[in-house]
Amino acid sequence: MANVTVTDSARDYLAQLIGKQDVEGMGVRIFVTQPGTKHAETCLAYCPPNEVVPTDEQIDLGKFTLFLDHSSVPFLEEAYVDFSEDRMGGQLTIKAPNAKVPNIDDDAPLPDRINYILASEINPSLASHGGEVSLVDVVDESVAVLRFGGGCQGCSAVSLTLKQGVESTLTDRIPELTSVQDVTDHSYRENAYYK
Incomplete structure:
Protein backbone atom coordinates (compact mmCIF):
# COMPACT_ATOMS: atom_id res chain seq x y z
CA MET A 1 0.00 0.00 0.00
CA ALA A 2 1.43 3.36 -1.02
CA ASN A 3 1.91 5.96 1.68
CA VAL A 4 -0.47 8.72 0.51
CA THR A 5 -1.49 11.55 2.86
CA VAL A 6 -4.77 13.40 2.36
CA THR A 7 -5.20 16.23 4.86
CA ASP A 8 -8.54 16.76 6.61
CA SER A 9 -9.11 19.98 4.66
CA ALA A 10 -8.48 18.19 1.32
CA ARG A 11 -10.74 15.29 2.34
CA ASP A 12 -13.55 17.70 3.28
CA TYR A 13 -13.13 19.71 0.07
CA LEU A 14 -13.15 16.59 -2.13
CA ALA A 15 -16.17 15.21 -0.24
CA GLN A 16 -17.98 18.49 -0.93
CA LEU A 17 -17.21 18.19 -4.67
CA ILE A 18 -18.33 14.55 -4.69
CA GLY A 19 -21.60 15.55 -2.99
CA LYS A 20 -22.42 17.78 -5.96
CA GLN A 21 -22.08 14.84 -8.40
CA ASP A 22 -25.21 13.06 -7.15
CA VAL A 23 -23.74 9.59 -7.86
CA GLU A 24 -24.05 6.93 -5.16
CA GLY A 25 -20.67 5.48 -4.15
CA MET A 26 -18.60 8.08 -6.03
CA GLY A 27 -14.92 8.03 -5.10
CA VAL A 28 -11.75 9.77 -6.20
CA ARG A 29 -8.95 8.21 -8.26
CA ILE A 30 -5.35 9.40 -7.96
CA PHE A 31 -2.94 8.51 -10.74
CA VAL A 32 0.23 9.64 -12.49
CA THR A 33 0.33 10.31 -16.23
CA GLN A 34 3.67 9.58 -17.93
CA PRO A 35 5.07 8.17 -14.66
CA GLY A 36 8.83 7.91 -14.39
CA THR A 37 9.46 10.71 -16.91
CA LYS A 38 10.23 14.39 -16.50
CA HIS A 39 6.71 15.05 -17.90
CA ALA A 40 4.98 13.12 -15.08
CA GLU A 41 1.79 14.73 -13.74
CA THR A 42 -0.17 13.63 -10.68
CA CYS A 43 -3.92 13.85 -11.21
CA LEU A 44 -7.19 13.42 -9.33
CA ALA A 45 -10.43 12.40 -11.02
CA TYR A 46 -13.91 11.30 -10.01
CA CYS A 47 -14.24 7.53 -9.80
CA PRO A 48 -17.84 6.29 -10.08
CA PRO A 49 -18.47 2.67 -9.02
CA ASN A 50 -18.53 1.43 -12.63
CA GLU A 51 -14.95 2.70 -13.18
CA VAL A 52 -13.36 0.96 -10.19
CA VAL A 53 -10.60 -1.39 -11.36
CA PRO A 54 -10.08 -4.60 -9.33
CA THR A 55 -6.30 -3.99 -9.10
CA ASP A 56 -6.76 -0.47 -7.62
CA GLU A 57 -5.51 0.05 -4.09
CA GLN A 58 -8.22 1.59 -1.91
CA ILE A 59 -7.94 3.99 1.01
CA ASP A 60 -11.12 4.57 3.01
CA LEU A 61 -11.23 8.28 3.90
CA GLY A 62 -14.56 8.04 5.72
CA LYS A 63 -16.54 10.35 3.48
CA PHE A 64 -15.35 8.62 0.29
CA THR A 65 -12.84 6.06 -1.00
CA LEU A 66 -9.57 7.09 -2.60
CA PHE A 67 -8.58 4.72 -5.41
CA LEU A 68 -4.89 4.45 -6.28
CA ASP A 69 -4.25 3.45 -9.88
CA HIS A 70 -2.30 0.17 -9.66
CA SER A 71 0.44 1.12 -12.14
CA SER A 72 0.88 4.51 -10.45
CA VAL A 73 1.35 3.14 -6.91
CA PRO A 74 5.21 3.17 -6.86
CA PHE A 75 5.13 6.76 -8.14
CA LEU A 76 2.56 7.83 -5.52
CA GLU A 77 4.73 6.84 -2.54
CA GLU A 78 4.85 9.81 -0.12
CA ALA A 79 2.22 11.72 -2.15
CA TYR A 80 0.50 14.54 -0.26
CA VAL A 81 -2.88 16.11 -1.05
CA ASP A 82 -3.85 19.34 0.72
CA PHE A 83 -6.46 22.09 0.40
CA SER A 84 -5.97 25.62 1.66
CA GLU A 85 -8.71 28.23 1.57
CA ASP A 86 -8.04 31.70 0.26
CA ARG A 87 -10.07 34.72 -0.88
CA MET A 88 -10.63 33.15 -4.30
CA GLY A 89 -12.09 29.97 -2.76
CA GLY A 90 -9.06 27.80 -2.27
CA GLN A 91 -6.30 25.74 -3.76
CA LEU A 92 -5.99 21.97 -3.96
CA THR A 93 -2.32 20.95 -3.96
CA ILE A 94 -0.94 17.55 -4.90
CA LYS A 95 2.72 16.83 -4.26
CA ALA A 96 4.18 13.52 -5.39
CA PRO A 97 7.96 13.60 -4.96
CA ASN A 98 8.36 10.18 -6.60
CA ALA A 99 6.15 10.78 -9.67
CA LYS A 100 9.06 11.36 -12.03
CA VAL A 101 11.09 8.44 -10.63
CA PRO A 102 9.71 5.92 -8.14
CA ASN A 103 11.42 5.63 -4.78
CA ILE A 104 13.72 2.61 -4.96
CA ASP A 105 15.38 0.24 -2.52
CA ASP A 106 19.11 0.15 -1.75
CA ASP A 107 19.30 -3.26 -3.42
CA ALA A 108 17.77 -2.06 -6.71
CA PRO A 109 19.91 -2.51 -9.86
Missing part, protein backbone atom coordinates in the same frame (compact mmCIF):
# COMPACT_ATOMS: atom_id res chain seq x y z
CA LEU A 110 22.73 0.04 -10.17
CA PRO A 111 21.26 1.86 -13.25
CA ASP A 112 17.93 2.30 -11.40
CA ARG A 113 19.68 3.81 -8.37
CA ILE A 114 21.75 6.14 -10.58
CA ASN A 115 18.64 7.28 -12.52
CA TYR A 116 16.79 7.89 -9.24
CA ILE A 117 19.54 10.18 -7.91
CA LEU A 118 19.83 11.98 -11.27
CA ALA A 119 16.07 12.61 -11.38
CA SER A 120 15.47 13.41 -7.71
CA GLU A 121 18.62 15.34 -6.73
CA ILE A 122 20.85 16.34 -9.64
CA ASN A 123 18.54 17.30 -12.51
CA PRO A 124 16.33 19.62 -10.41
CA SER A 125 19.39 21.79 -9.67
CA LEU A 126 20.67 21.61 -13.28
CA ALA A 127 17.20 22.65 -14.48
CA SER A 128 17.80 26.17 -13.11
CA HIS A 129 20.43 26.50 -15.88
CA GLY A 130 18.20 24.81 -18.45
CA GLY A 131 20.37 21.71 -18.26
CA GLU A 132 19.99 18.02 -17.58
CA VAL A 133 22.10 14.88 -17.39
CA SER A 134 21.13 11.32 -18.27
CA LEU A 135 22.67 7.90 -17.80
CA VAL A 136 23.98 6.34 -21.02
CA ASP A 137 25.56 3.17 -19.58
CA VAL A 138 27.36 1.61 -16.63
CA VAL A 139 30.75 0.12 -17.51
CA ASP A 140 32.91 -2.24 -15.45
CA GLU A 141 30.05 -2.27 -12.88
CA SER A 142 31.52 0.87 -11.28
CA VAL A 143 31.66 3.72 -13.83
CA ALA A 144 28.57 5.73 -14.81
CA VAL A 145 28.68 7.04 -18.38
CA LEU A 146 26.62 10.25 -18.59
CA ARG A 147 25.42 12.64 -21.28
CA PHE A 148 24.67 16.29 -20.56
CA GLY A 149 21.99 18.19 -22.46
CA GLY A 150 20.26 21.56 -22.63
CA GLY A 151 22.23 24.39 -21.02
CA CYS A 152 24.94 21.96 -19.84
CA GLN A 153 25.96 20.92 -23.36
CA GLY A 154 28.89 23.08 -24.42
CA CYS A 155 28.90 24.95 -21.09
CA SER A 156 32.38 26.10 -20.06
CA ALA A 157 31.66 25.13 -16.43
CA VAL A 158 30.52 21.56 -17.20
CA SER A 159 33.77 19.92 -16.02
CA LEU A 160 33.35 21.64 -12.65
CA THR A 161 29.67 20.61 -12.52
CA LEU A 162 30.63 17.03 -13.43
CA LYS A 163 33.38 16.62 -10.83
CA GLN A 164 32.13 18.69 -7.88
CA GLY A 165 28.40 18.23 -8.35
CA VAL A 166 27.37 15.15 -10.25
CA GLU A 167 30.28 12.78 -9.54
CA SER A 168 30.58 13.66 -5.85
CA THR A 169 26.82 13.26 -5.31
CA LEU A 170 26.64 9.92 -7.15
CA THR A 171 29.75 8.37 -5.55
CA ASP A 172 28.64 9.60 -2.12
CA ARG A 173 25.16 8.01 -2.47
CA ILE A 174 26.28 4.84 -4.28
CA PRO A 175 29.52 3.51 -2.73
CA GLU A 176 30.23 0.91 -5.45
CA LEU A 177 30.34 3.68 -8.07
CA THR A 178 33.97 4.77 -8.50
CA SER A 179 33.67 7.51 -11.13
CA VAL A 180 31.61 9.07 -13.90
CA GLN A 181 32.49 9.75 -17.53
CA ASP A 182 31.00 12.44 -19.75
CA VAL A 183 30.36 11.43 -23.40
CA THR A 184 28.69 14.72 -24.39
CA ASP A 185 29.86 16.55 -27.51
CA HIS A 186 30.66 19.91 -25.88
CA SER A 187 31.78 21.50 -29.15
CA TYR A 188 28.09 22.27 -29.76
CA ARG A 189 27.55 25.46 -27.73
CA GLU A 190 24.23 26.78 -29.09
CA ASN A 191 22.26 26.62 -25.79
CA ALA A 192 25.19 26.62 -23.36
CA TYR A 193 24.53 28.37 -20.04
CA TYR A 194 28.12 29.70 -19.86
CA LYS A 195 29.90 30.16 -23.22
